[in-house]
Amino acid sequence: MHPFELAVSAEMEASAHSTLRLRAFYRLLVRQEGSVPRDYFAYLEKVAKGExxxxxxxxxEGKWKPLWDQAEEEALNLTLGVEKDNxxxxxxxxxxxxxxxxMILIGGPPCQAYSLVGRSRQKKVKGFRSKGTTKHFLYKQYLDILAEYSPAVFIMENVKGILTSKxxxxxxxxxxMRDLADPSAALSGSSRPGKKDKRYVLLPIHLDEAQKRTTELVADNPAAFIIRCENxxxxxxxxxxxxMGIREDLMHPGxxxxxxxxVSDSEIPIEKALAGLPKLRSGLSRQQDDPELWKWAMESERxxxxxxxxxxxxxxxxRLKKLKPSHGLPRSxxxxxxxTxxxxxxxxxxxxxxxxxxxTRGHMQSDLGRYMFCAAFAKEHKRSPSSEEFPKRLAPDHKNWESGAFADRFRVQRQERPSNTVTSHLSKDGHAFIHWDPKQCRSLTVREAARLQTFPDDYLFMGNRTQQYIQVGNAVPPMLAREIAQVVWSIIKK
Structure with a gap:
């Protein structure tokens, strides 16, 4: 049963939009055919081979053109905040x-410093700025849709730092919260005379045992909005x-x-999540790959x-003395x-x-040594080393290395534990996502990060590798999204 259907989505970045459009086509394809047709898997084989x-x-073009045209109508390449795109x-x-x-509205607009309530008052507050990049005003577009179309339910996701933002x-x-509860008033400054504007009751998705989903629950403890994925x-x-915002007229005792x-009985470790993915080694940055040269660099750094x-x-x-670089492994x-x-x-x-x-990425030779050290340290101590535990002669030349602000800049993802939060910063470097095996001496690949985010293996990320990392890191885990959808459906079907 498919109680929900995606009617429209918007993405501003070109490669992410290409990914979104292809997945829209995939959903339409599966719904029409009843399962994933062989044609789709044949295409993935060509992609993998570079053909x-x-x-x-x-x-x-050809057989699937009507479905592709539908996908293009659904997945839009828009920059919200630009009037014509709005x-x-x-x-x-x-x-x-x-x-x-x-209608259900889903999104994660940046909004910490751009709440519209009391905007004129906030302009007088030291530290407030009304200017910003276009993305900072996505929150306004979110409120616009709530005010104009009064969806039955909305789901809004953000980092937990929003709870303490000032x-x-x-x-x-x-x-x-006031904005979201009464979006029309937030936009106009007050409820509009003669118009029955819809208000929302803001509630948590998850409940602990013996709890009830009430406004009092989150009023007393806003942290009740936090979802801890590993649970x-x-x-x-x-x-x-x-x-989760529920339109007031749809609220019922149930x-x-x-x-x-x-709630899971036990946490899922990374090793189980990555089962079946082939082992790879890293490379050396800014040079053509040579397994023997990589081996020499690894041994020198060791x-x-x-x-x-x-x-x-x-x-x-x-542990390091016993390390033999896996130079026989491929880069991809x-x-x-x-x-499995x-x-x-x-x-x-x-x-x-x-x-x-x-x-895999290529790494600077000096980072190979740091990765080896971190992975061996984590094997021995069941945790990554802090910056204070790094030998000074091994530390990177970073101005803030000793400030304590980035004490875990180099972090090993331990195979027996769930990973740390996969973020878009993975696109910049892999220091916070070091593979646990020092012989491979590398950061995680896009597919490994996607597995930790619970994307299915047939989910193809478009664009270059940097763009792919950003797409993976910015996403809500699809498995979690499915569980959230089940809660929403259980509420509105009554």
């Missing part, structure tokens, strides 16, 4: 809204604020007792680290390895034969 045309050409989104909503019983000495979360079957310690998200450590960390040194692979788990069976279709978006 594929762009999906807009491959699927946009209009295009509203026109699309207007065109399709009557095809559905109710402008000057003013706490912003209470103002943001709900996601192999990642991702903590996010997720607010809302309080609709169960929250499923010996240098051992010299720097001296007698200070004998157990870590003992499109073939699955042996191994109950978790990965949910993400991998048995008809898929190729691995996508799975290639």
């Amino acid at each position: 594929a045309l762009p999906p807009s050409v491959h699927f946009g 209009r295009a989104l509203l026109d699309r909503i207007e065109a399709v809204k009557d095809e559905f019983e109710e 402008v000057g000495n003013n706490e912003m979360f209470a103002a943001i 709900h079957g996601i192999p990642q310690a991702r903590h996010r604020v997720i607010i 809302v309080a007792t609709v169960p929250g998200l499923p 010996d240098w680290v051992l010299k720097v450590l001296g007698t200070s960390m004998p157990n870590v040194s003992g 692979s499109i073939r699955y390895s042996e191994g 788990s109950c978790f990965t069976e949910k993400l991998r279709n048995s008809d898929q034969t190729v691995v996508l978006n799975h290639e």
